[in-house]
Amino acid sequence: MSSDASLDKTVLAVSVASAVLYLFQVRSSPSYSRMLVKTASTALLSYLSHLLIGPQYLVGALALGSLGDAFLAWDGDLAFLCGLSSFLVAHIGYILLFLQSQPAAGFQTLLQEGWRTATAGSLMVLVPVMIAMLMPKVGKALRIPVLVYSLVICGMALTALTLENKRVIVGATMFTASDSILAADKFLVSKTAGYRGLMQRAVWVLYYGGQALIMLGFVEPAL
Numbered sequence: 041m042s043s044d045a046s047l048d049k050t051v052l053a054v055s056v057a058s059a060v061l062y063l064f065q066v067r068s069s070p071s072y073s074r075m076l077v078k079t080a081s082t083a084l085l086s087y088l089s090h091l092l093i094g095p096q097y098l099v100g101a102l103a104l105g106s107l108g109d110a111f112l113a114w115d116g117d118l119a120f121l122c123g124l125s126s127f128l129v130a131h132i133g134y135i136l137l138f139l140q141s142q143p144a145a146g147f148q149t150l151l152q153e154g155w156r157t158a159t160a161g162s163l164m165v166l167v168p169v170m171i172a173m174l175m176p177k178v179g180k181a182l183r184i185p186v187l188v189y190s191l192v193i194c195g196m197a198l199t200a201l202t203l204e205n206k207r208v209i210v211g212a213t214m215f216t217a218s219d220s221i222l223a224a225d226k227f228l229v230s231k232t233a234g235y236r237g238l239m240q241r242a243v244w245v246l247y248y249g250g251q252a253l254i255m256l257g258f259v260e261p262a263l
Contacts, residue, residue, distance in 0.1 A: 045262035048091060052261055055084035059248040066240045075113035081248055082106040085255050092259035095140070101133035105251060120226075121185060127219075128189050131196040134254070138199040138208070141258075149202040156201050159213070167194040170220060177227040186223075193219055211253030218246035 058081040065074050086102035089095075108126035111119045143149055150160045171190050178186050193216055200212030225239045 044091075048088060048261045051084050051088045051091065055081050055088065055252075058084065059244075063241060063244055066244055067237055070114045075110055078113050079106050079110045082109055082251055085251055088261065089255055089259055092261060094255070094259040095137055097133045097137035097140070098255065098258050101130040101137065102251060102255065104130035104133065117179065117182065121182065124182075124185050124189050128185075128192055131189075131192045134196050134212070135192075135199050137258075138196070138203060138212075141205070141208075142199075142202050143204060145202075147198075147202055150198070160198055160201055163194055163197055163216075166220075167191070170223065174223060174227055190223075205257045207253045208257035211250040211255075211257060214246045214250030214253065216250075218243050218250060221246070 058077050062074070062078045062081060065077060068074055082102055083106035086099050086106060089099045089102055104126050108123040108130065111123035111126060113119075145152065150156050167190055171187060174186060174190075175183055197212050197216045200209050203209060221239055222243045225236060225243065229236060229239065
């Protein structure tokens with residue numbers, strides 16, 4: 041745990057404030073100030089995890105998430121690909137973190153409780169369906185990256201489902217839902233759809249909330 045509880049509180053408060061501020065900027069035009077607000081929210085979660093002597097995979101995954109946020113704050117395929125790559129490595133970090141925390145039963149845990157089995161089964165159905173829907177809409181240069189990313193985030197969610205830590209499970213599920221809505225918004229929904237603003241705000245709430253819950257599953261700030 042960090043030796044300075046007041047620093048922990050300050051870092052967490054600024055992170056949450058940045059996340060709330062960005063919620064009102066989701067639909068704004070790309071700018072450096074908008075990017076800074078977006079990136080600060082998750083970068084500060086990474087820093088807080090470091091202060092609290094959290095697992096290095098957690099610190100690294102959150103840091104990579106903030107890098108992905110910086111890229112995705114801009115428009116264009118290159119920014120999207122760079123953001124996708126950052127989050128891909130972040131999810132691999134989460135998978136390694138979750139594997140370290142797995143119970144002895146490992147992936148057999150998915151078959152030991154009905155809700156775990158049902159959630160895992162839903163993921164195994166929904167991810168291929170989502171991939172099938174996305175591939176015709178995604179440019180050729182992005183098809184392989186999107187396919188690989190979809191499979192990796194599915195692996196992250198399935199690995200989280202083997203844990204006993206409910207915060208991490210809920211957080212990983214929220215993160216997965218956020219990415220699914222983001223993909224639908226970018227590739228499947230009409231650019232003129234009136235509900236895109238609601239979708240984009242849902243993406244941010246689920247994403248930041250998911251990252252925060254995963255962090256709180258491994259570290260405990262003194263509040």
